[in-house]
Amino acid sequence: MKAGQGFLAIWSDVEPERETDYLHWLIREHTQERVSIPGFLGVRVFRSRNAAVRRYFILYTLTESGVMGSPAYVERLNAPTPWSQRIMPMLGNFRRGGGTVTIRHGSGFGAAVAPVLLAEDDASRALTRAAEIAAHDRLVAASLLSVDGAGTAIRTNEKSLRTGDRSFDTLLLAEAVDAAALTTTLGDVELFDQVFALDKAQLAS
Secondary structure: OOOOOEEEEEEEEOOHHHHHHHHHHHHHHHHHHHHOOOOEEEEEEEEEOOOOOOEEEEEEEEOOHHHHHOHHHHHHHOOOOHHHHHHHHHOEEEEEEEEEEEEEEEOOOOOEEEEEEEOHHHHHHHHHHHHHHHOOOOEEEEEEEEEOHHHHOOOOHHHHOOOOOEOOOEEEEEEEOOHHHHHHHHOOOOOEEEEEEEEHHHOOO
């Protein structure tokens, strides 16, 4: 992921008794389907370190933000698979937003991440803060991701399967070699560990 590319970020909760089905759907069908769409470059899946919930954070890298409204992606959203039709209604606290990677400091990917939601008014201050965060000990990178509201809000058949969808304005994403470094740098924020990753070159032929 680098500045100027697009992104799609998604959070959702799943009940413990449905988690295995959800994970199998995610890693065996859904992410492969998404990454195969033109303009999708790869995906990383993270699980919250908060033991009280089964919360997942999914981050796709796109060639540019316009992929969110591309005919190929919208066509896929309007034709969810039977497995997706079963999974989508059971996802709780669903939040989704796509847009542009405004800035990224550092290189590579961290094993632990802190996706921090920001109000639009905080975005300008976060531009400076991202550079400061990336310079801390054991930090790998810090990025600022800005949502395209119009592209995110497109109505589709898949979206109609869920209730209570939310979005966001800006995301500050900090990545580190371990969770302790993120807590030291950012304080009391929700932390996630990477559990799966896939890029287009890894898709089965």
